[in-house]
Structure formats: C-alpha cells, structure tokens
Amino acid sequence: MHSMYRNTKIICTIGPATESQKMIEQLVKNGMNIARLNFSHGTHQYHKTLIQNIRVVSKRLHQPVAILQDLQGPRIRIGILTEPVEVVRNEKIIIVPESEFKSLAGKRGLGKILPVQYEELYKDLHKDSTILIDEGFIELEVVKIVGSHIHAQVVTSGIVKTNKGINTPGKELSADPLTKKDRDDIRFGIEHGVDSIALSFVSCADDMVVLKKEVMKRARGGITPALIAKIERQAAMDDIENIIVESDAVMVARGDLALECSAAEVPVMQKRIVGACIRNAKPVIVATQMLDSMIENPRPTRAEVSDVANAVIDHADCVMLSGETASGSYPLEAVAMMEKIIEETEASPYDDAPREFARMFHMSGDRHAIAEAAVDIAITEQASALVIASLTGATIRAVAQLRPAMRILGLVTEEALARQLIFSWGVNPLVIAKQQSVGKLIEVCLSTLEKTKIAKKGDKIVLVAGQKVGIPGTTNFVQVQEL
Template structure:
C-alpha cells in the first residue's frame, strides 16, 4: 500500500461510510488517516469504525492514522416553533437565554457567554453566515437584534460572533467524556475545536498527555492573533476554513491559509487544510474546476494533508471523492512547476544540530539521487524534520512504536514502518537497506541516505547521517 504521492488524505467517516466494506474502499481509494467526527454519531458508532480501521491494519500490514475530532463549544440556537423560522431583512427579533421553543420574539440562545460578549453593533451570523443580524440592545438574559440579511433558520443552527472573544472552555462536558472514550479506544490524534488562546491547548494537553497527538483547529481570529504560541503548544494544525471564513472576511482566508502552512512547515509540524475542498461531490460524481484548483493550491503551498468532510461522511459519492482527491494530488505533484514552487516556498532551518542533520540528509539524498531517505525515529521528530524540507526523494520512517507510525501517516512524503531499533551502530545501514528494498523504494546496489540519532530511543536526538548501499 505504498502511495504514489507526498501529500496525505484525511477522510471523515459518517452515515455514508459506516460499514466496514466502505471503510476498506476508502482506504484503497487513498485515505491515509480517518477522521471520527464526534459532533455526529454515537460512541458506539465510532467504536465500530475504529475496530474496522484496526482490522484493515492487520489485513494490509500498514499503519493507519485515526483522528478524533471533538465537537467543542459550538454555539447554537435552541428549538424553534415548528422547528424553523424565516427572518426578513429589517425586522427586529429577540434572543433569550432561557426558553423552550420560541418564535421571533423569544429565539432560544442557551449560551450565557454570548450575552456577556455582545455589544451594540455586534454581528450575529447564523448558519455559516447565511443569515446576518446586528445587536441593537444587549442584555444579560435577552437581547434585541435587527436582521441585516434574512433567510430561514432551523433548530440548532450554529451562531458565530465575529471578533468576539468568548469566555468559554474549549472542552465541554460532552468533549471530556468523548475524549476519555477516544483515548481508551487508542486514537492517534485529537483535534481541539474553536481554539482561541494558548491556554486552551494547555487544558487539553493535561488530559491527553502523550497518549495522542494534539491538533489545534484554527477557526477563529483570536487564534490567528496568538498563532505562534498555539503552534508551539500543539503537535499539528488544522485550517478549519468553514468557521474561519465566517469569522474573518472570505477574501482573507486564502492568504491566511498560506501563512499557516508556512508557519507549520517552519515548526516541522503537520498541517491539514480542511473544509469544502470537493463540496459539490456531496451530490455530484465530479467536482467543479474551482474545487480541483482549491485542492491543487493547498498541494502547491506544501500542505501535509488535505481533508474531506461531508464528501466522505454523508455524500452520495464518498469513494469517488477520495479517489478524485488522490488523482488531483498526484497530478499536481507531477506537474512541471510543482518542484520549483515547493522550492520557492522553502523555509530556513532552525539553528540546531538535529534540524541541520535532517536538512543535510534531505539535501544529500537529492544531490546523489538516492532512492530513499531512511530515518530511524522514536517519536516521529526525525521524520518531521526531514519532511519539512519537502525533498524529491521518498522518506521511509522506521520506528519501533506502532502509535508513532500511525501518527506519521499525516506527515508529507513519509512512509512509516514499524521496525526494531538496531542493536548496534553497524546494523543501522543493514536494516535501512533491507527496509528500503522490502518497501519497494530501492533495489540492490541503489543508494539510500540514513538519518538517525544516538543513543537510540532518545527523542529528538537526530545527530548522525550515513550513505548506505542497498
């Protein structure tokens, strides 16, 4: 199951792909990491999907990543009369903190943080900005707002307050229960929704520890304001363009996406570009040309992974969506301009021996036209340091930790393999050569560049470089 591309694919599971045979088809179509979206479905649903993924690992003998995406403190309206209302531009409506089912003068909004943060002129966006209002009279338990852009709203539709910093924990009671459940299952990554500040990640890390990698979802302008600290405290980033595009002007999203990809590459941490990448394939067998270009742009930017949401979770063509994304990535990476654009966006190495050794390994492999770069890694850090260079040579990452191998399924260009550490220095090149041949990257007599750290098993100690003949 060696992929013929560098960038990875994350596919969300859902009602259209709950059956084990569908999950298998998604994997064969190109999925590298599966996303379990805990905003939907029961814990039993996710447990069955998780079991099916682990069964695939046994069948194919390859590590597969599992990302648990927590719902987070999503702000939603409550229950409405007859389940829906139609708001008209210019009319005045009232939101109330308490209420069962309400009409235009008592729309339930059961979130005290909203009432505390609202001020005259504050924008309220409902259903991803399809309906827009402006607060006229705020209050502790009720507030009056005027409709700017009208339209229908339904029960539990999401509400955004652009620019407002809400005094709310990123982990709700539901999230904490789901997180404990996910860690017990053995998920590889945990995505934290609606991160606003670095302390949100500290709170989550205290619960996760080293049991899984922590992904910060960037969906708010407050997170952008503290992005350097957030990247430092997280293990990976997800660019959540849906909510981010509601919170900031849509025309700012492409530039922000490029900034985030570059910042993560500089920090040697994977970045996922997400939301509406092939959205029309929820209902159609092919994407629009603009969507294909959107995926390609993320690949030209150097993103580690691109993600499918509703396309693979609830769409009519989930397998086709993954296969299409795979085709777009491969076509983009094979384009004659791809390598020059990736080189043009290269980042400077950190001024440390581990980063210098990894960078030298990537450059050396390209110079001598080695067939592979083999990195021995205890935590995945060595592979991440090589990957940040975006070398034209395949990266084969060897680790004795199965969980680390699964997490590396998010890293650009990395093919991870579970293998024993060498028992001594002289065994290093032998193990690397055998692995490169066994995984189909090299044949007898080909060259491979080997990057590792001594003593073995120490995290982050990349300090050795060798050239091996296979």
C-alpha cells in the same frame, strides 16, 4: 490500490455515508490516510464502532490509518426546536438561553423565539453585533439586549434548524476552551486509542496548554495523542506563532475562519499558516469545502480542483474532506478525485521545493543540521530514498520539513508513533523491531526497502540514525548505501 508514495496526505471524515467496514476499506483503497471522527455528532457508542471498523480494516489491508478525534469545542449552536423556524428579512426575533426556551415558547406577544445552547451569549454581544446562523446563510443584527434575551432583526432570510452553528464575527467569547462534553470526549478518545485530538475554536496558545494538561491527566503512559489546533478565529491568527509552538499540528479550518473574519482574507491567511507551520516543522492540514460540490455531484468544480492543487503547491501536509465523505452521495469518488489532483500536481514542477528551501526555513540544533545534511547528500548522490530510524519521530519530521524530492521512509518501533507520522508530508512510516547496533539497523533497513520495493537494486539510499541505537535524541549518523 492507491499510490503509497503520495507526499500530501488525505483526511476523510467518517459518517453515515462511510461508516461500514466495506466503505472504510474502499476509502483506504481510494487514498484515505487519516480518518476524522467529528465529535460534534454521534454518541460514544457510535464512535467506538467507527474506531473498531477503522482498526479492523487497517489490519486487514496491512496499511496504517491514523484516527483524528475532532472535538466540538465551545461551539455556539441553536438549541432544540420542535420544528424548523422560518425567519424573514426585517422580522424581529428573540434569542434566549435554551434553559428558558420551553417556558417562553408559544407565549403571546413575544413573536418568534430561538434557543441557544451557550447560555451566556448575551454577555458577549451588544447592540449592532452581527449573528450568523448555519454557515452564514442566515444573518441577524442585534437591536438590544434585555437581561439574558437578545433582541435581533433579520438581515438575511432563511430556515433555522436544531443544532445549527452560530458565529459572531469580531466577538471573542468568554466560554472555556474545553466544555464538559469535550472533557468527556477526551477521556473516551484516550481510552480508545485515538492518534490525534483537534481542538475547535482555539483563541490563543493558552487554550492548547489547557488541552495538553487535560490529555496528560487522562493519559495512561506511552505515546499520547498528537494535539491539533484548529484555526478559525481572528484571535488565533493574532497569536498564530505561539499557538504553533504549543501544538503538535495545525488545521486551517476555513469554514468558520471565513465567517469569523472575512472570506476574502482566508487564502492569504492559509498561506501564512502553512508557511509558519513548515518553518516550525509542524504538520499543517488544509480543510473545509475542498470538493464541496461532490456532496451532491459526481464531479468537482474547476475552482475546487484548483483549490486542492494550490494547497499541494503550498506544501501543506494534509488536505481534508468533510461532508464529501461523511454524508455525501459520492464519497469514494471524492477521495479518488482528491488523490488524482494531488498526484497530477506533485508530478508537475510547481510543487517542487528548490534546494534553498532548507535555508528558507532554517532551524537551529543538531537534529535539524543532520536533516539538512542528509537531504543535501541525497540530492548530490541522486539517492532514491531517505531512510530515517527514530524512536520519537523528531528527526523524521525534521527531514519532512525540508520537502525533499526523494521518498522518506520513517522506521519506528511503535505502531502508535507510525500512525502519528502519517500526518507529516511525504513520510511513509514502517514499524520495525528494536535493534541493538547500527550494523543490525542497516541490515533491517535494506531488507525493508527490498520488501516494500521503495528502492531497487543499484539505487542509492541515505540512512539517518543514531550510533547509540535505541537511545532517544542521539541521531548523529548519515550514511549512503547502494542496494
């Protein structure tokens, strides 16, 4: 079983290689904290089965596992082809709306034709626009636009297959932030209790407002899914601070970001986004190609190892595996390797936050003042753990923002909130019954520490709570306890 006390959390994408309960159990044992379901692929029935499998395994292992629903968003994709189409450098081709493709395919004199699912792509492009297909492996340049038909010349050869992604660097698309499919998927996700929903291709803060309204419309009371903004466009970078404010968490989606902007800019963008999220006490996920070579090989490249380690040193809350665990040949090895890299890096001094870290990311308000005081006291008293009781999780996240050296135990009364707190750096969430007094809360806290072996006899812990126990927003109590 993996270490419970790793600070940086691991997200694994579940797919054909890992869909069974047996494989999901092994992923959890090897280090998975959060399961990502990619709604660009698979039916609702398929995802329902995955959710059931994840919940069964979580219950069996007595270990919370959060579920991240990743929406497709306004993704431009190649439509349905009867067979793959090879395109060769300097060749002329035509891209047409999928609704017109059948009537045009095979007509003499038109040459090779590719269907596109986004019917209005022609409105967003012009002569000399660049079109990238299949993660940029195929490149086209627009020669002219005639009606709804995009005439292009092949710059980089390749084989075009059904459903492959299309990017248009430097061009903002007029598509709605939520497609009809996304709205159907949100309804499904809420009905089946997903813990978070990620929106792809966010352009501005308003896109997250649209998502929030849709989720609230579908919500049935209680804790709603955390909303995650995926940053993969230049426009999103231009509005990053506002997007963070409107989101519960942020994902640095480096694959499309590198295609929409420039691959050389992505490392600096990553650091900027991670820093901005920590400053705003919002979880941040670093994603895409972290151990990409392990899709086919049992060992990662040295560059990939350094990539994961650098995300840990930057204090990212989560790191994510995509194809490595969804469809790769070595999914269990990939998770185990990621955990090993994280543990080695966290054991080094390079990811340690200086005591002044809190001042670097200072936020006003009673909650953050209490969090800073608690961490300061824990350092002075050489406490082994910070134990925070919270009804909403806000104080727990405020403590996690400061990246303290000691363990963070978050005591909450709802399982759904506990799963959402898994996204936060260093937080080990535990569900307890509601308590009527601070005395009872301390009692429960000490017995929980004993059971979980987070602290041992003689250790000091710092307890953070509200003297008005059971009332949200009343955290005002910090106490040192010796076991």
